[in-house]
Amino acid sequence: MPSLSVWEKESFFAPADIVIAGSGLVGLWSALYLKRRQPSLQITIVERGLIPTGASTRNAGFACFGSLTELLADIRNIGEDKMLELVAMRHKGLKRIRKTFRDKDIGYQQLGGYELLSPSGKGTSGTADAATSPDLTDSHELRSAIDRLNRTLKKITGEQKTFRLQNEKIGKFGFAGVQYLIENPIEGQLHSGKLCQALLRLVQSMGVTVLNNIDISGFEKVNGHLLLHSQHPFPLIASQLLVCTNAFARQLIPQLDVTPARGQILVTSPIDNLPFKGTFHYDEGYYYFRNLGDRVLLGGARNRAFEAETTTDMTFTDIIQQELERFLREVVLPGRQYTIENRWAGIMGMGGEKMPIVRAVNDHVFCAVRMHGMGVALAPVIGEQVASLLTGKS
Numbered sequence: 001m002p003s004l005s006v007w008e009k010e011s012f013f014a015p016a017d018i019v020i021a022g023s024g025l026v027g028l029w030s031a032l033y034l035k036r037r038q039p040s041l042q043i044t045i046v047e048r049g050l051i052p053t054g055a056s057t058r059n060a061g062f063a064c065f066g067s068l069t070e071l072l073a074d075i076r077n078i079g080e081d082k083m084l085e086l087v088a089m090r091h092k093g094l095k096r097i098r099k100t101f102r103d104k105d106i107g108y109q110q111l112g113g114y115e116l117l118s119p120s121g122k123g124t125s126g127t128a129d130a131a132t133s134p135d136l137t138d139s140h141e142l143r144s145a146i147d148r149l150n151r152t153l154k155k156i157t158g159e160q161k162t163f164r165l166q167n168e169k170i171g172k173f174g175f176a177g178v179q180y181l182i183e184n185p186i187e188g189q190l191h192s193g194k195l196c197q198a199l200l201r202l203v204q205s206m207g208v209t210v211l212n213n214i215d216i217s218g219f220e221k222v223n224g225h226l227l228l229h230s231q232h233p234f235p236l237i238a239s240q241l242l243v244c245t246n247a248f249a250r251q252l253i254p255q256l257d258v259t260p261a262r263g264q265i266l267v268t269s270p271i272d273n274l275p276f277k278g279t280f281h282y283d284e285g286y287y288y289f290r291n292l293g294d295r296v297l298l299g300g301a302r303n304r305a306f307e308a309e310t311t312t313d314m315t316f317t318d319i320i321q322q323e324l325e326r327f328l329r330e331v332v333l334p335g336r337q338y339t340i341e342n343r344w345a346g347i348m349g350m351g352g353e354k355m356p357i358v359r360a361v362n363d364h365v366f367c368a369v370r371m372h373g374m375g376v377a378l379a380p381v382i383g384e385q386v387a388s389l390l391t392g393k394s
Helices: 025-037 068-078 080-100 139-157 169-173 192-205 246-251 318-332 375-391
Strands: 016-021 043-047 113-117 180-184 209-212 218-222 225-229 236-243 259-268 279-282 287-292 295-300 340-350 357-360 365-369
Touching: 016 025, 025 043, 025 192, 025 365, 025 375, 043 236, 068 080, 068 113, 068 139, 080 139, 080 375, 139 180, 169 180, 192 209, 236 375, 246 259, 246 340, 246 365, 259 318, 279 318, 287 318, 295 318, 357 375, 365 375
Parallel strands: 016 043, 016 236, 043 209, 113 279, 236 365
Antiparallel strands: 113 180, 218 225, 225 236, 259 295, 259 340, 279 287, 287 295, 357 365
């Protein structure tokens, strides 16, 4: 690469107050709230790809805060208080998205969400007490679990019935092998690419610089500032570094409890008279599908090969794609004619704990990572937390 001109040094590559590594949803929302808190901040976002590389533009476009069985599993694994804290953050984040952008600009539609439960009790696991691990194959226990969770969630959602049984829609939707259908009418869907584009335009209009094709490989503190090293022959200079690379964060901060988790997705051809619209969950959220106009987007099944899917490799694999096709053929679209038109994979950030990590690594380096597959909903709230952390304003 040729040397930088004086114009480039004093504009695109000028020393920044804050450099944000990662131009995905968390990085963009963080930049937005930082500029709102302190408009004079010089902020540069650097992205290793041509566009956000990870999960922000490679997810399923769900605007949700968790299915019934996922929330019951969370109660079992992390306790009710932490489950409610996460749901509140996600619900608040989804409201922030719609307050910031017009629905039509981000492809938002509130078509409701559903969870499918099979006669085999798919979606239950563990051996905790009945309050956290009810037998969801039993109609009475299922209804009791729904009622208990609805009472708990009312203070967050404002709904008397966040979840409700809608078994009469199973036949209407054409599903096979489904015993119960649980509806969440406040769940929505959006266009992940349009959301990222809208955020990008907004932060750039506020004076944030965004640089692509820069892969930060390391940093060092020199004379009170950070020199950020990349594949290019010049360093970037910053007072503070915020790492928002989620599943890839350990490349810069090795001690973080963040594990990559690949999510694979496929999309069908258009289907005549597609009988359902909305977002759908199965098996504690490990399987998920939605309508994409008159097509079906289906993703997940990583619980069929956890070890193999713990990777930053964005290729899709036969074992998962074949399982997704089986589920599509046998459960979602039995007897329907279609072809698979698109496949891809994205990388989520998981860890030993489900709460996101938002903290200072040292006086100059901070991180906001480990979204556990809920980055769409969490990112606006995480961005506000980041702004408070870096500016010292609550």
